[in-house]
Amino acid sequence: MAASRFVYVIYIRTTPARLWQALIDPEFTRRYWAQTWQESEWKPGAPWRIMIPDGRVGDSGEILEFVPERRLVLTWKNEFKPELAEEGHSRLTYELEPEGESVKLTLTHEMETPKSKLIDAVSQGWPHLLSSLKTLLETGEPLIETTRWPEGV
């Protein structure tokens, strides 16, 4: 049973195919996810990592489930902040469901550790990223505050 968990939901006027691409395609994520991109073979069991623009690995883990345009589950361990890295692996789930002219994206980030610092940290970042992702898909431009990796982090 997960001891630290949050569930975020956002409705985006787009198609499951476009949203799926926006979640994993480096060209897309660089635009709304603070210039970062992910590296993976995108199949169950494959390693996965987020690259920070200066070349560091931001987070890493393994793909647990990969069902294109519907469901992606992966483990997620922070790699650049020691106090977060020492907590080990969390679990991130994306679920996509078409609803009318929109897609409902449900994001669950969870960890066994009670009062996890990692879950607390990512829970503050996700609303910005999800809003920016929505704005990018609906208007063609991301929110300005998520377009650059923050200085000194």
Next chain:
Amino acid sequence: MPDELDRVFKALADPARRTLLDRLFADNGQTLGQLCEHLDMTRQAVAKHLRLLEEANLIATRRQGREKLHFLNPVPIHQIGERWIRKFERGRLRALSDLKQALETHDDV
């Protein structure tokens, strides 16, 4: 979408529903039963408020075994902020908010 925003503001207009969001903010992922504790409302009333909050996308629910857990979803509130707060105002607004909180919690200062 305008009706999406209408639902958010209507849901937030009720103090009982804001209390439920406060409770989830303090302790996320509660059941209906847990949310009813220490509240002066019937279980039916709480269930109805939760349904309105879910329709406004202010809470998300998850099934865990036989239990239904409720989670605060701050994404629509964040989007309202994005609409009217400019990037460079954010720091100043936070400073003002911190000042207000400091003055109001330490009234001997």
